[in-house]
Amino acid sequence: MDENERYKPGETVPTSGIYECDCGQGHHWSTDVKGHVFPPLPSGCPGSTWGLRTRAHQE
Template structure:
Protein backbone atom coordinates (compact mmCIF):
# COMPACT_ATOMS: atom_id res chain seq x y z
CA UNK A 1 0.00 0.00 0.00
CA UNK A 2 1.38 3.38 -1.01
CA UNK A 3 0.84 6.62 0.90
CA UNK A 4 -0.55 8.27 -2.24
CA UNK A 5 -3.39 5.74 -2.67
CA UNK A 6 -6.86 7.20 -2.11
CA UNK A 7 -9.97 5.48 -0.71
CA UNK A 8 -13.62 6.44 -0.96
CA UNK A 9 -15.98 6.44 2.03
CA UNK A 10 -17.51 2.97 2.42
CA UNK A 11 -14.46 1.11 1.06
CA UNK A 12 -12.57 -1.33 3.29
CA UNK A 13 -9.63 0.11 5.23
CA UNK A 14 -6.45 -1.68 3.99
CA UNK A 15 -4.17 -0.77 6.94
CA UNK A 16 -4.79 0.70 10.39
CA UNK A 17 -3.69 4.29 10.74
CA UNK A 18 -4.56 7.95 10.56
CA UNK A 19 -6.15 9.04 7.29
CA UNK A 20 -6.77 12.54 5.98
CA UNK A 21 -9.29 13.80 3.48
CA UNK A 22 -8.06 15.15 0.15
CA UNK A 23 -9.52 18.65 0.56
CA UNK A 24 -6.01 20.06 1.01
CA UNK A 25 -6.84 22.00 4.16
CA UNK A 26 -5.22 19.38 6.46
CA UNK A 27 -7.91 19.63 9.10
CA UNK A 28 -10.07 16.53 8.56
CA UNK A 29 -8.55 13.37 10.05
CA UNK A 30 -9.86 9.89 10.79
CA UNK A 31 -8.29 7.05 12.77
CA UNK A 32 -9.31 3.84 11.01
CA UNK A 33 -8.81 0.12 11.69
CA UNK A 34 -7.87 -2.41 9.00
CA UNK A 35 -10.92 -4.38 7.84
CA UNK A 36 -13.43 -1.72 8.86
CA UNK A 37 -15.01 0.67 6.36
CA UNK A 38 -13.99 4.27 5.79
CA UNK A 39 -16.47 6.76 7.29
CA UNK A 40 -18.22 9.48 5.32
CA UNK A 41 -16.24 12.68 4.93
CA UNK A 42 -17.17 15.41 7.44
CA UNK A 43 -20.11 17.67 6.56
CA UNK A 44 -18.99 20.66 4.55
CA UNK A 45 -15.69 19.06 3.51
CA UNK A 46 -15.03 19.63 -0.20
CA UNK A 47 -12.88 16.47 -0.42
CA UNK A 48 -13.91 13.13 -1.91
CA UNK A 49 -11.41 10.51 -0.63
CA UNK A 50 -9.26 9.45 2.34
CA UNK A 51 -5.48 8.96 2.11
CA UNK A 52 -3.06 7.39 4.59
CA UNK A 53 -1.17 9.96 6.65
CA UNK A 54 0.47 7.72 9.30
CA UNK A 55 0.40 3.94 9.79
CA UNK A 56 -0.67 2.68 13.22
CA UNK A 57 2.23 0.18 13.28
CA UNK A 58 4.76 -1.43 10.99
CA UNK A 59 3.69 -4.71 9.41
Protein backbone atom coordinates in the same frame (compact mmCIF):
# COMPACT_ATOMS: atom_id res chain seq x y z
CA MET B 1 0.57 -0.19 -0.18
CA ASP B 2 1.27 3.09 -1.95
CA GLU B 3 1.00 5.98 0.52
CA ASN B 4 -0.41 8.15 -2.29
CA GLU B 5 -3.43 5.88 -2.81
CA ARG B 6 -6.82 7.41 -2.08
CA TYR B 7 -9.89 5.64 -0.68
CA LYS B 8 -13.55 6.55 -0.97
CA PRO B 9 -15.94 6.49 1.99
CA GLY B 10 -17.46 3.01 2.25
CA GLU B 11 -14.34 1.19 0.97
CA THR B 12 -12.46 -1.24 3.22
CA VAL B 13 -9.52 0.19 5.18
CA PRO B 14 -6.32 -1.54 3.92
CA THR B 15 -3.97 -0.43 6.74
CA SER B 16 -4.67 0.80 10.27
CA GLY B 17 -3.71 4.41 10.79
CA ILE B 18 -4.64 8.05 10.66
CA TYR B 19 -6.20 9.15 7.38
CA GLU B 20 -6.63 12.67 6.04
CA CYS B 21 -9.28 13.87 3.61
CA ASP B 22 -8.10 15.29 0.30
CA CYS B 23 -9.64 18.75 0.71
CA GLY B 24 -6.14 20.17 1.23
CA GLN B 25 -7.09 22.08 4.34
CA GLY B 26 -5.39 19.59 6.71
CA HIS B 27 -8.11 19.66 9.31
CA HIS B 28 -10.22 16.56 8.63
CA TRP B 29 -8.70 13.38 10.12
CA SER B 30 -9.98 9.89 10.81
CA THR B 31 -8.38 7.07 12.78
CA ASP B 32 -9.29 3.84 10.99
CA VAL B 33 -8.71 0.14 11.63
CA LYS B 34 -7.68 -2.36 8.95
CA GLY B 35 -10.70 -4.32 7.72
CA HIS B 36 -13.23 -1.71 8.82
CA VAL B 37 -15.02 0.64 6.43
CA PHE B 38 -13.97 4.26 5.79
CA PRO B 39 -16.49 6.72 7.24
CA PRO B 40 -18.23 9.46 5.29
CA LEU B 41 -16.26 12.67 4.94
CA PRO B 42 -17.17 15.37 7.50
CA SER B 43 -20.15 17.57 6.74
CA GLY B 44 -19.16 20.57 4.66
CA CYS B 45 -15.82 19.06 3.60
CA PRO B 46 -15.13 19.69 -0.10
CA GLY B 47 -12.94 16.57 -0.35
CA SER B 48 -13.89 13.22 -1.86
CA THR B 49 -11.37 10.62 -0.57
CA TRP B 50 -9.19 9.57 2.39
CA GLY B 51 -5.40 9.11 2.20
CA LEU B 52 -3.05 7.52 4.74
CA ARG B 53 -1.18 10.13 6.77
CA THR B 54 0.41 7.94 9.51
CA ARG B 55 0.46 4.15 9.89
CA ALA B 56 -0.70 2.84 13.28
CA HIS B 57 2.15 0.27 13.38
CA GLN B 58 4.44 -1.69 11.12
CA GLU B 59 2.70 -4.68 9.54
